Amino acid sequence: MATTSDFDVSQLSSDQQQSLQQYIDVTGQSINDAVPLLERSQWNTQIAIAKFFDGEGPDLVAEAQAAQNEPPRPSAWHGSLLDVDDDDHHARALSPRQRTEPAPRVVPSQTVSWQLxxxxxxxxxxxxxxxxxxxxxxxxxxxxxxxxxxxxxxxxxxxxxxTGNPTLPKEAAQRFKRQFEEEYNSNALDFFEGGHAQSLDTAKKEIKFLLMVLVSPEHDETDNFIRNTLLSPEVLSLVNDPENNIIIWGGNVTDPEAHQVASEYSCTVYPFSCLVCLTPKEGSTRMGIVKRCSGPMTPADYVKELRSAIDRYAPELAAVRADKRAQEHARNLRSEQDSAYERSLALDRERARQRKEAEAQAAAAEKRALEEAEAAARLAELRQQWKRWRVTTIASEPDATVKTAVRLALNMPPSSGAGRLIRKFHAETTLEELYAFVECYDLLQEQVYDEKATKPEGYEHRYGFQISTVLPRETLEPSKTITLGNRMGRGGNLVVEEISPDEEEE
Structure with a gap:
């Protein structure tokens, strides 16, 4: 098993990448080992997982095609095709005596009762x-x-x-454990609460030994074996020691699943114990039977048999376990790096978005300020044009012969520099004409007249000041119908007050 992946996953399609991820999540196998198996399984995840747990036989279709393309050659080897493991070349170098017997993965079948x-x-x-x-x-x-x-x-x-009423494997395992504890008044053995297939898959995934114990209540030696051997301090110390990495599964052959397990493992003598583990030298995913213990045994002999098999295969399993931990560490490290990269990328995107929004807001503010400045300049130009036109329409001051003239004292605003202004107006002069006189006073003082000046089209002039009486204080609106004669009589004092832009908007 490789600790690093040399395969470029980007070469696969999206469906193949999804099948690969599902297969790795279930089996924990490396990418280099998973891709060839998935290719042989036509990228079917269920078939690949079944091959991983049950072992993979030879590809008979590929062998038949190869036999058609090559001339027949004599072979000196007459072994069975089942002895060949295509997943691992080390298995071919082992002799039949060195190879372990494959451990079947028993899944209980639902039997259909038929009566004559x-x-x-x-x-x-x-x-x-x-x-x-x-x-x-x-x-x-x-x-x-x-x-x-x-x-x-x-x-x-x-x-x-x-084979009676069908029972779920998990229920059968829980019933066996409960009956064992009630019968022998001991819970020293922590039996696996699941079916045989689940226990075998757990042992393969966690890279541990699986100790299967099958008992038959019809044998006289069963009770003696459990009380004096299986529950002895020596055996309990061996099985319960975490350093030995042992999962124990038990079954009563009167149950359908345990009976099927006994049949698959060729068990004829009870009590029966079998030690199963991963055999890396014979196949990276192959589970093999490394020790069988049949019939009654003393605690010393039982521990000796199991210890010999554990000592033989423990170093290989430790190496595979370390390799798996290294893969998980590398996978977690890559995941953390990918997560940190995604967070950094998201932070960069957020900063870029904020910077883009700030630039857009600044550009909009600049554009708005430019438009406002252009509008203000245009308004000032129209205002000046209106003053040049309006000053030509203001009537001159009446002379002393006009007895109906209205004499007004105007207190001009400080910004005009005119101070207090006294002037006579015709009695029929409207209040709006009085406002126009104050607005155009600077041009009247300079005597700047443009006879060709015209009124700007579409422009409505707004005065930036107001004229009020002194006592009582009252604001005079620029009306075009109310005359000074009607409003002021023969004369009076008025105050010209500038209006701020906010007050003007209100």
């Missing part, structure tokens, strides 16, 4: 009774008298007898 019709069931009743008697006699015979033929018959009969 009523008449045939009555006719076959003597045969059924005879078979049951033979099976009972077989279990009471000593081990040396059990012929292989009768063993096969009894084994098949037990399988049919033990």
């Amino acid at each position: 019709p009523g008449i045939l069931r009555i006719l076959f009743t003597p045969v059924t009774i005879t078979f049951s008697l033979l099976r009972a006699v077989f279990f009471w015979l000593p081990q040396s008298l059990r012929l292989p033929f009768f063993a096969t018959i009894a084994k098949r009969g037990l399988g049919r007898a033990s």
